[in-house]
Amino acid sequence: MGMLKIENLSAEIDGKTILNGISLEVPAGEIHAVMGPNGSGKSTLSYVLAGREGYEVTGGSATFHGQDLLALDPEERAAAGLFLAFQYPVELPGVGNANFLRTALNAIRKTRGEPELDAMQFLKIARERMKALSMPEDMLKRGVNVGFSGGEKKRNEVLQMALLRPQLAILDETDSGLDIDALKIVADGVNAQRAPDFSALIITHYQRLLDYIIPDRVHVLVKGRIVKSGGPELAHALEKEGYASVQEAA
């Protein structure tokens, strides 16, 4: 059974249709990529799945482990095991990164029936994960994403994923703005999560990241619908030919 099953999903913002009947299934243990030109609805899809306000779902469904995802609050989706790495991580001035990460981790642990971590226990785990992501420790002390460079923000997203250990990670252009070293670190972070009960939906504009995280399937999103699906080779084809050919098909 698919871990994530999207059927004929349509959604609009302010009366404007953005998602236009998307069907997509990500089985447990698989990594799928969604590629598409700017403005095709990739971020909208990730927001609708994560539960951001402001979108009206006008048709179709999205289930997660058979559960109606769209009926849940964002925090319930996170508790169920869904994680969105934001394309534009949000800055939270006045909220310390360590406090934020620990609060999030403890909220998730609580729903899993695991004991909460105190500050010391948390720091030990956070330091380990940060080391793996080559993140300087002082990023714990700063405000969440405040004054972080683009690359630091993206790494902070991957750190959150590594701490929260979701079953389904949606990475919305986590690769954009990263140099090749940072890209490899992020890819390593995702690959480290790979397991039979871990799936990922990797949204990307470029094929680059998919050299390091080999996807099981690649889907091409144009104007709010999936116009083509295939194996990893589809990403290479798109890289060579651009989106023009698939756009015509849409």
Place this chain on the structure above:
Amino acid sequence: MNAVAGAAGFSHRFEGLRSRLPGAKLPWLDALRGEAAESFGAQGFPTRRVEAWKYTDLNPLGHVSFDEPLTLLDGGVTLPPAIAPRVVFVDGRFREDLSDHPGARSLARHLPELEGRLGVLAQPAREPMAGLNTMLFEDGLLLEIGEGVDGGVMELLSYATACERPQAFHPRHLIRLAPGASLTLIETATGAARARYLHNPVYEIEVAEGARLTHGRLQQEAREAWHLSTVYARVAAGGVYDNFTLNAGGKLARNEIHTALTGARAQCHMNGAQLLVDGQHADTTTALDHAAPDCSSRQTYKTVLSGKSRGVFQGKILVRQAAQKTDGYQMNQALLLSPDAEIDSKPQLEIYADDVKCSHGATVGELDADQLFYLRARGIPESEAKAMLVEAFLQEAVESVAEETLRGALARAVDGWWRAEAAA
């Protein structure tokens, strides 16, 4: 029993009590009270036509008839836990039996010594509530910290008991720090849950050369109470007056602070937070008088409003011609958690010196939907996520509090407010 309501009721009571009030036989004090009674009698409670009271309406007070506090001086009361050696006032009266700070003294017992000191800073003709206080005060804290002495931390607890009829009390607190002295004074103003009362304290504070007073005020009065306080502080050369006021309780509350920096290099920090739930009105009004050169002042006030609540901030900075090299900063920010909440803010700069650095700013906003979603997307429940954002909003004001006891008390107060708010 006094059945006359409002301002007239107080004037009436003064006439009846005049000869029996503490210090009635001291001509200077009787004259002071008489003058205050005259101006209060003429003005009554300030109306909104008075510029300083444009946003805070005391009209409802005019319909209440208040009683003298009837509490016995040795009755048992359950007080909130102490945060430091304390001085306790119950219904405006000093309670020696409940106080354990060695420096605790009742003002009423030392009035003959206070000629030329009591009433020096207060302006009863200008501030009607200080007039009412001068007219009717019965007691208060008399505190003096000697030259170079570190007075440590002291709690001033003002507690109101529940009575059948509303009661009014007007404590007068007189505080003096001698040169080089220091003290942290934390005032908690609160009362029994169902108590209905007017708490109208006036502070006269002298910070002498090089002395330092950290003055925390936690206004957490009972929900049906009125809290109208007026603080007068005068800071001499090199002295520091550090005021943090939490305005969180009561039905209607106003904290008015008048600080004068009268000696070179004096410093003043006036920070605060107003945390309001449905039905509350809170007003912070500050007046800062830069009267000497090389002084600095910092003000940061944050107001969080939910339900149908109303907040007011008025902040005036006067820089006199002599106050060259003044460094003044004032910021007030409001966070509206509900569409029915309202904030009025009025910053005012009046600068007569030419070589000064003075800035002020004000913002009004709501919780940021993207920030809230980001937190929730990480599994943090909505109410906890909101609490985090409110805390972040308050942070700048709260982190200005360096003293640990005060910081802890403040954190507990903020936490308590949020829990009450989340439960509402």
